[in-house]
Amino acid sequence: MIKENLIKIKESIPENVTLVAVSKTKPIEDLQEAYNAGQRIFGENKIQEMVDKYDALPKDIKWHMIGHLQSNKVKYMAHFVDLIHGVDKFKTLVEINKQAKKHNRVINCLLQAKIAKEDTKFGFSFDEIETVLSTEKIAELQNINVVGFMGMATFTEDEVQVSEEFLSLKNFFDKLKAKNKFLKVLSMGMSGDYQLAIKNGSNMIRVGSSIFGNRNYNQ
Numbered sequence: 680m681i682k683e684n685l686i687k688i689k690e691s692i693p694e695n696v697t698l699v700a701v702s703k704t705k706p707i708e709d710l711q712e713a714y715n716a717g718q719r720i721f722g723e724n725k726i727q728e729m730v731d732k733y734d735a736l737p738k739d740i741k742w743h744m745i746g747h748l749q750s751n752k753v754k755y756m757a758h759f760v761d762l763i764h765g766v767d768k769f770k771t772l773v774e775i776n777k778q779a780k781k782h783n784r785v786i787n788c789l790l791q792a793k794i795a796k797e798d799t800k801f802g803f804s805f806d807e808i809e810t811v812l813s814t815e816k817i818a819e820l821q822n823i824n825v826v827g828f829m830g831m832a833t834f835t836e837d838e839v840q841v842s843e844e845f846l847s848l849k850n851f852f853d854k855l856k857a858k859n860k861f862l863k864v865l866s867m868g869m870s871g872d873y874q875l876a877i878k879n880g881s882n883m884i885r886v887g888s889s890i891f892g893n894r895n896y897n898q
């Protein structure tokens with residue numbers, strides 16, 4: 680089914696939208712099946728799990744870290760990670776920069792914005808993002824590139840609310856893009872809401888269960 684699911688999703692999204700296949704908790708065979716169907720970008724939310732999969736799978740895969748980051752674990756993925764979605768502290772950027780430098784790499788990062796009205800622990804406010812991007816300290820971090828933002832909408836059936844939350848980040852993204860040409864990626868949308876996210880300006884979606892089926896956390 681994985682191949683069929685991938686084809687269906689790819690057919691339903693515009694060409695400018697990048698599909699990240701979220702493979703957390705799924706076995707290597709499932710990722711290999713998606714790879715054989717042409718998928719090359721995979722998202723994981725635990726660093727150790729991503730490292731194990733990186734070691735086991737073809738090296739032309741681009742690995743995206745989509746989970747909440749613990750600074751002390753950044754070093755384990757610094758040699759290969761392609762894009763880090765969930766940066767929500769300046770301190771984390773400093774650590775990513777330090778680890779990237781050791782490998783002579785520049786690591787692309789997205790700043791996570793808090794857009795959900797529900798109480799979420801993670802993410803910068805829009806004001807905080809403006810501050811981070813305008814601070815002189817960020818120019819000193821030569822081994823990271825902030826290339827865009829990531830946001831998660833409230834988990835609700837209320838499509839109006841979800842749309843509003845996505846649109847708020849799209850508008851903020853457009854505003855900052857005018858001054859910061861390096862902002863290119865807007866990562867919004869998961870299995871349940873990626874169509875709404877795309878309607879509201881997303882150009883990168885992170886889709887797990889619609890490709891791989893429901894996750895089983897009890898295994």
Ligand SMILES: *Cc1c(COP(=O)(O)O)cnc(C)c1O
Binds near residue numbers: 724870885887888889
């Ligand atoms: C798990 C996860 C996804 C994918 O969720 P699905 O509903 O299975 O598509 C997307 N983004 C983040 C940050 C996740 O943790």
